């Protein structure tokens with residue numbers, strides 16, 4: 001599915017994993033709209049990846065698709081070198097692909113945990129390692145070369161629920177890796193987390209449920225335009241951000257807006273009566 005790649009030396013190239021559809025596709029389009037040449041990673045969604053490549057290429061020429069199963073270590077290790085071979089260089093990676101399968105404390109298994117850990121945490125770390133090696137090589141001839149990794153986290157980490165145990169553990173591992181990698185890979189590669197809330201891309205939260213959830217958001221969150229893809233773009237472009245995570249609220253349409261709930265002031269503190277009697 002590759003088209004001839006324009007040799008434009010000034011184009012910055014970003015690999016977005018899981019970019020065939022949903023949030024990954026939106027991030028890919030946002031970056032392409034802002035001048036990034038996008039390497040579209042996918043696993044099973046061949047047709048959707050083809051469409052994302054075509055749509056990105058209309059915004060910034062030269063997008064190309066790369067297939068890889070991120071649960072397989074060899075396949076993960078081969079991914080960034082394949083992108084470098086195709087484009088000559090890579091400047092950034094957005095680790096967006098993720099396994100998201102339901103389990104609970106009652107159904108948890110090592111198999112489920114390992115599956116989530118491999119694709120959601122292990123793959124992201126290996127790809128960051130590969131980008132660091134690539135930037136180290138580039139520095140030999142390009143003293144200003146630098147890279148950035150953005151890891152998609154989840155606000156579930158700050159608002160835990162008892163479901164999706166293996167998924168949440170894998171995102172907690174990625175959150176820890178995010179801080180450690182930022183220290184380990186500096187100053188060549190910045191590492192930034194972006195943590196969306198469950199939103200319009202969440203398959204378990206559509207229609208009425210989404211409207212309900214949206215109406216619960218405080219007013220200032222409803223009006224924000226700092227959505228996930230904008231936060232990813234900010235993380236890529238703002239060179240002072242590393243080793244931290246941007247927590248993002250999904251943008252909610254204004255027609256879903258509701259008056260904010262005003263909390264009553266707290267009752268004045270009344271000290272308990274002093275005990276005088278004996279037991």
Ligand SMILES: NC(=O)c1ccc[n+]([C@@H]2O[C@H](COP(=O)([O-])OP(=O)(O)OC[C@H]3O[C@@H](n4cnc5c(N)ncnc54)[C@H](OP(=O)(O)O)[C@@H]3O)[C@@H](O)[C@H]2O)c1
Nearest residue numbers: 018022023042043044045069070097098152198199201202
């Ligand atoms: N959606 C939300 O509301 C939400 C909320 C909080 C955080 N997030 C985070 O934001 C990111 C994107 O969310 P999303 O809902 O758009 O993701 P998603 O639809 O659940 O998954 C994105 C893609 O990941 C790819 N993928 C899964 N397992 C893979 C594997 N083993 N190897 C290679 N690719 C694999 C799939 O690609 P193929 O289809 O090509 O197989 C899939 O399309 C995720 O990291 C998620 O944790 C999302």
